[in-house]
Amino acid sequence: xxxxxxxxxxxxxxxxxxxxxxxxxxxxxxxxxxxxxxxxxxxxxxxxxxxxxxxxxxxxxxxxxxxxxxxxxxxxxxxxxxxxxxxxxxxxxxxxxxxxxxxxxxxxxxxxxxxxxxxxxxxxxxxxxxxxxxxxxxxxxxxxxxxxxxxxxxxxxxxxxxxxxxxxxxxxxxxxxxxxxxx
Amino acid sequence: xxxxxxxxxxxxxxxxxxxxxxxxxxxxxxxxxxxxxxxxxxxxxxxxxxxxxxxxxxxxxxxxxxxxxxxxxxxxxxxxxxxxxxxxxxxxxxxxxxxxxxxxxxxxxxxxxxxxxxxxxxxxxxxxxxxxxxxxxxxxxxxxxxxxxxxxxxxxxxxxxxxxxxxxxxxxxxxxxxxxxxxxxxxxxxxxxxxxxxxxxxxxxxxxxxxxxxxxxxxxxxxxxxxxxxxxxxxxxxxxxxxxxxxxxxxxxxxxxxxxxxxxxxxxxxxxxxxxxxxxxxxxxxxxxxxxxxxxxxx
Numbered sequence: 297x298x299x300x301x302x303x304x305x306x307x308x309x310x311x312x313x314x315x316x317x318x319x320x321x322x323x324x325x326x327x328x329x330x331x332x333x334x335x336x337x338x339x340x341x342x343x344x345x346x347x348x349x350x351x352x353x354x355x356x357x358x359x360x361x362x363x364x365x366x367x368x369x370x371x372x373x374x375x376x377x378x379x380x381x382x383x384x385x386x387x388x389x390x391x392x393x394x395x396x397x398x399x400x401x402x403x404x405x406x407x408x409x410x411x412x413x414x415x416x417x418x419x420x421x422x423x424x425x426x427x428x429x430x431x432x433x434x435x436x437x438x439x440x441x442x443x444x445x446x447x448x449x450x451x452x453x454x455x456x457x458x459x460x461x462x463x464x465x466x467x468x469x470x471x472x473x474x475x476x477x478x479x
Numbered sequence: 480x481x482x483x484x485x486x487x488x489x490x491x492x493x494x495x496x497x498x499x500x501x502x503x504x505x506x507x508x509x510x511x512x513x514x515x516x517x518x519x520x521x522x523x524x525x526x527x528x529x530x531x532x533x534x535x536x537x538x539x540x541x542x543x544x545x546x547x548x549x550x551x552x553x554x555x556x557x558x559x560x561x562x563x564x565x566x567x568x569x570x571x572x573x574x575x576x577x578x579x580x581x582x583x584x585x586x587x588x589x590x591x592x593x594x595x596x597x598x599x600x601x602x603x604x605x606x607x608x609x610x611x612x613x614x615x616x617x618x619x620x621x622x623x624x625x626x627x628x629x630x631x632x633x634x635x636x637x638x639x640x641x642x643x644x645x646x647x648x649x650x651x652x653x654x655x656x657x658x659x660x661x662x663x664x665x666x667x668x669x670x671x672x673x674x675x676x677x678x679x680x681x682x683x684x685x686x687x688x689x690x691x692x693x694x695x696x697x698x699x700x701x702x703x704x705x706x707x708x709x710x711x712x713x714x715x716x717x718x719x720x721x722x723x724x725x726x727x728x729x730x731x732x733x734x735x736x737x738x739x740x741x742x743x744x745x746x747x748x749x750x751x752x753x754x755x756x757x758x759x760x761x762x763x764x765x766x767x768x769x770x771x772x773x774x775x776x777x778x
Contacts, residue, residue, distance in 0.1 A: 337545055341546040344536075345539065376535075377542060377543070383688045385696035386696055410553075
């Protein structure tokens, strides 16, 4: 998964050809116990409109570029209702990239606390999932699972946009499964 | 002739069935936010197709709203919630005055008051982005509501009354023939209300977070989304007023103005607040003033 080779459908084709195949244009929808009702509406609505907050905790800026590529017209995350809001108070999904440095740790926790429930955290890139090449550095406070409850890890250096989309989809499905378990 | 008969039948809606003059405005009032949300959804889809994207489904604003109303309640103080409700309430009051054909000057004042509550809501939160967005919103109100006031004045001077029911009763030919420049000004107001470039300075995305709404989340942000949809519906109704005896022409022209606004939004970049100020107080004021003077001279 690290190179995104499994997701051939999502990988960009040669330049000048028709572009990427959009893959399955619907998100994974798990079966909830009670169809209808407020909880079902809530689950469906959140799956169809996840708003994203992206935070880079320090790194080489490779993963943020891939996230922006996923938001750009070629992969067009907006067809799933995914919008980059840049505001923790309105976001549902926190995308974290880069290894967690000493300077960014408190900011990351602050951003997480400002987000309203229900929320999911997706760790993107090798540096964020583990410490990556920044292991043993004096200023690294990661890996992220020691700081935040992470829902989905998207490894890769850097992960392809298709892999990031897959990660966000899995995070939302996981959140909906949690909701179904409670219902 | 059949078309003319159909038009008279449509415009004669208060006599369709008993109490139709009350029931039909109430139905319009209930449908108005849904129309606004649908327009916003179509806007996102059309914009996406213009940028060679697939785009979200047309019902995306409804999904967004359903999600926002199911989120956890988070707020920094209670006064901002009062202002959020006041904003929606006065927008709803404006819609009530409009569908029941009340005084157009009162419609202008309630719409502006609703916007002022948005600014107060922005100023009641501790976020600096919210403050900056609030000041920009004030400048937007200054520029845009001035144009709106002059359009309303022209409407009143043309009919020699400010009561909307009498204005509509006195219409023989569509108002667009006497007030073409005012309709252009209405398209500018609609462009700003749709939060399109070049004049989306208050909520400037990726510049000052979410502008005046930065500190709102969940259902409180949903209230603002709802009143935004209502505002779109109100402006579309006022734009429809220019074509009143002819519903077919009216709907065609509303679709054309919508496409013009989306095209402008997708082909321009954002200006500063000074850009909006300069544009509004040169081109915008010239449009509405020339129209007002022409109406006074030729009446």
